[in-house]
Amino acid sequence: NAGVTQTPKFQVLKTGQSMTLQCAQDMNHEYMSWYRQDPGMGLRLIHYSVGAGITDQGEVPNGYNVSRSTTEDFPLRLLSAAPSQTSVYFCAAVSSTEAFFGQGTRLTVV
């Protein structure tokens, strides 16, 4: 049972490049979310999804897109990376009682 799997673990992008951060869960939870974590700060919610086909914005959605075509997958897209998006990104799958976090993707935009 893998839980929540994020790929890649590390990525370096040039300003203006695009990429997709992958998140997959094998727990069949309807609710999934993306957070970013910056030094000295807690996690901030980017986007979340309450089920396949349904997504909504969190606290810091600008510069990011999401989609949810299946229960298992919740990819996060950066269309044109900016240095301000340098961060550690965490995906979570949420049951009725608990949130389960992946191990994170460390993204650097140069």
Next chain:
Amino acid sequence: AQSVTQLGSHVSVSEGALVLLRCNYSSSVPPYLFWYVQYPNQGLQLLLKYTTGATLVKGINGFEAEFKKSETSFHLTKPSAHMSDAAEYFCAVSDFPNAGKSTFGDGTTLTVKP
């Protein structure tokens, strides 16, 4: 809007000493409160949570927290620190009992000295 304030970005204790990590929250609705632990290069792991009922909540690894509505606090304690407790700790508040759409504090780094 919800918010969380963790008092003290760094806390250092000796092995065997009491651990006290402070968390105050602001919420317009009855809150659901959570404490998470994060070890280096790892994701967050739930320590304990308060949803309803008993205000003293026991979690994993010997940690507990008490919900005090009058003080809007949810401080985390452990009677005797262990070296393995060294990590970063986050307090979070949510409108939902499953921690969906949580607002996190800035975190407290706990150092345990031998």
